[in-house]
Amino acid sequence: MQSKPYLSLADVKKIAAAAEAEALANNWAVSIAIVDDGGHLLWQQRLDGAAPLTSYIAPAKAKTSALGRRESRVYEEIINNGRVAFLSAPEVEGLLEGGVNIVVDGHTIGAVGVSGVKSIEDAQIAKAGIAALG
Template identity: 60%
Template sequence: MQTKAILSQQEVNRIIAAARSEAQQNQWAVSIAVVDDGGHPLALERLDGCAPIGAYIATEKARTSALGRRESKGYEDMVNGGRNAFLSAPLLTSLEGGVPVIIDGQVVGAIGVSGVKAEQDAQVAKAGVQSLN
């Protein structure tokens, strides 16, 4: 039987805090979502000034990244590269800003961020993931 790490509430809080700090340092109003490896929500934070839809999009970016076992940007790149079949994939968002949390080579969850430009969303998400290193 294999074993794997899981995200505890302590790690989830650390991810959220690091992502929030990155966003606030840049004065970006974003939503931040953390999910487990099955895409199920563990935490959601919507910073002041972020549009309500940001919470939905951040969660879906995280879910896409967890289930796909890759950054959500990979799907965006595929669609932009002409692989339009991915538009019908069961992933609700193919936008940059979802980043998997990988521990010992295993995806144990993901973070999704929405509210600013796609590359800025990804910057905030990556700051959250890096807090575990």
């Protein structure tokens, strides 16, 4: 039987704090969601001024990234390159850049999804959060 790392509550709080700090440093009003490797929500916050819709988009991006074991940006590119049939894939809703999977020792252990600013900036916030794990 194999073993793999997992996100503890302390890890999640560390990621959330660093992602929030990145967003606030840039004056970006966003929602931030963190999920485990099965796409189950572990943390969500909506910063002041973030649109209500972002609270639905951020966890969808995170779930898609965790289940697919890659950044959600990859799916956006697949669709933009003409493979629109991918829109019918089950369990994927956040097909936009801004979901970033968390990889430790070669295992995807979760993901961070961010929504509220340009997609590349959403991803920047997610990556800043993940970087806090070291």
